[in-house]
Amino acid sequence: MDMNLAQTLETLFAPVIEGLGLTLWGIETVGGDGQLVVRVFIEREGGVDVDDCAKTSRHLSLLLDVEDPVPGRYRLEVSSPGLERPFFRxxxxxxxxxxxxxxxxxxxxxxxxxxxxxxxxxxxxxxxxxxxxxxxxxxxxxxxxxxxxxxxxxxxxxxxxxxxxx
Structure with missing residues (x-):
């Protein structure tokens, strides 16, 4: 994972996610089929649901369109970290x-x-x-x-x- 890109995205995304009453758990970037996949994991006490993920995705997509920090093509995925969660810190x-x-x-x-x-x-x-x-x-x-x-x-x-x- 490109740590500079992940740090840039974390700096951009954290305030937006917190503004939605959620917590940024972590960001993972992986390449595949000529397109970067940006995975954003969000969390909240009591868990997140599909609506939280959809709303977060809409907000982050708009931010990515304006700021354009990701070079080339990419796909944004927003989800909870799940039970078998990855750890970032x-x-x-x-x-x-x-x-x-x-x-x-x-x-x-x-x-x-x-x-x-x-x-x-x-x-x-x-x-x-x-x-x-x-x-x-x-x-x-x-x-x-x-x-x-x-x-x-x-x-x-x-x-x-x-x-x-x-």
Whole structure:
């Protein structure tokens, strides 16, 4: 993801989204079929609905037309981060200690030079790292080296009964 573009979009979008009574959870940009996809994740206490996403999309589309920060063709997608939410900042991860996370690193760590992907239980979050247990082994993963991090639901039956994943 182009971090400069994501930061530019976050600066543009945050005030508009907050003005709608919502919170900007994060922005993801991915290329595909000669067109950039700009994914905007919004949240609110109690959750967001389709109307929130549609209204936010209309406002952001107008803003993008005026400011024109995205080079070339793009598609705007607005949604909630969902149950298996991506994390964009370390403070977003902290409430999910005890839950299952999937982490992809930019480069392997010295603890395991052949590994960039981890899926396990989130044991702790410090000011600059995650501690994840994978197959009985604990790994400390520096947040600066994390390219992607997402919550994974392991008990869908509990979710169906109304329990939120950690």
């Amino acid at each position: 370390l403070d977003q991860v902290r409430p999910h200690v005890g839950g299952t996370v999937e982490v992809k690193l930019h480069t392997p760590t010295s603890a395991d030079p052949a590994r960039r992907n981890y899926k396990g239980v989130l044991l702790a979050v410090t000011d600059d790292s995650l501690k994840v247990e994978v197959d009985g082994e604990d790994y400390v993963l520096p947040w600066a080296n994390v390219s992607k991090c997402r919550l994974r639901v392991t008990d869908w039956d509990a979710v169906k009964k109304g329990k939120q994943p950690r």
